[in-house]
Amino acid sequence: MYSTLLFLHSLLRWLVLISLTYAIFRAYKGYRFTLPFTKKDDTIRHWTATISHLQLMVGVVLYSQSPVVSYFFGSSDYPKESTEPLFFAIIHLAMMIVAILVITIGSALAKRKETDKEKFSTMFYFFATALALILIAIPWPFSPFAHRPYLRF
Structure with a gap:
């Protein structure tokens, strides 16, 4: 189950990034023009x-099954120079929930704004802020906190 969730979470990451980027592009274009x-x-x-909510639900279930997270909370002897357990147990989870x-708020x-320009503006600023948070919190292969491949198999 863990490997299936990990693959699904990795795949959904790309759907979140694509949909968020496209929504930001549409919002910018609508506001600008x-x-x-x-x-x-x-x-x-x-x-x-x-899609973002679906990714969060899969992530929370994955969090409950993760050996890295259980290692962080269950052991005080993990190497302190390793940031990976801390990253997945606290930082990744907190930043993704905030994103x-x-x-959701954006x-x-x-949806409730009166004018089209206000709708596009709100969507742009909230979604762009969330995208920045998500890009920081993803464990990219080049990340100094935790190294993960672009797609898990």
Whole structure:
């Protein structure tokens, strides 16, 4: 089960990044060129938030199954120079929860704004902030905190 969750979480990461980047692009374009906020824009906003929530749910289940996390909380003798247990047990989880909260709040606020320009602006700023948090918190292969491949198999 753990390896399946790990693969799914890794795959969903790319869906989150793609949908978030596309939503930010649409929001910027709509704001910059004063375009109408169409049904397509609303669908993109909705699905970006939905994919992010799905990723969070898979991540929380994965967190409960992770040997790295259980090692961090169950052992006081892990090497202190290794940042990986700390990263996955606390930093990754906290930053991703904050990023999903930012996406959720931005999506909800954008839906309720009166003008199209306000909708695009809200969506752009909240989603861009969440994307920055997510990019920092992902364990990229080049990350100094934890090294993971681009896609887990």
